[in-house]
Amino acid sequence: MSSSSGLDIRVPIGGLFTALGLLLGGYGLATAGDTTHYARSLSVNINLWWGLVMLGFGCLLLLAASLGRRRAETEAVDGLPGK
Numbered sequence: 001m002s003s004s005s006g007l008d009i010r011v012p013i014g015g016l017f018t019a020l021g022l023l024l025g026g027y028g029l030a031t032a033g034d035t036t037h038y039a040r041s042l043s044v045n046i047n048l049w050w051g052l053v054m055l056g057f058g059c060l061l062l063l064a065a066s067l068g069r070r071r072a073e074t075e076a077v078d079g080l081p082g083k
Contacts, residue, residue, distance in 0.1 A: 008068060014061030017054050025051025 028048025031037050038045055 008065045010061045010065035010068070014058045014065060017058030017061065019058070021051050021053070021055030021058055023051070024048075025055055027051070 024047050028045050028051050032045055032048065035043060
């Protein structure tokens with residue numbers, strides 16, 4: 001998933017989802033006690049739950065990018081051809 005220039009697209013996308021997940025989850029935590037705010041969603045704190053989903057997805061992408069980079073470095077050291 002990385003190009004010849006070494007930029008892995010999972011890093012900026014993972015960072016974006018992580019940052020937005022933290023913001024949305026933080027807003028959901030800050031407004032957790034406001035029942036009128038979540039009346040339209042049947043009293044489900046949508047901001048908190050989707051913030052957690054976005055945070056988890058962002059962390060998963062960053063982990064995959066880190067493991068991919070580590071794998072590419074070991075293949076370069078071992079002299080094995082990349083796939």
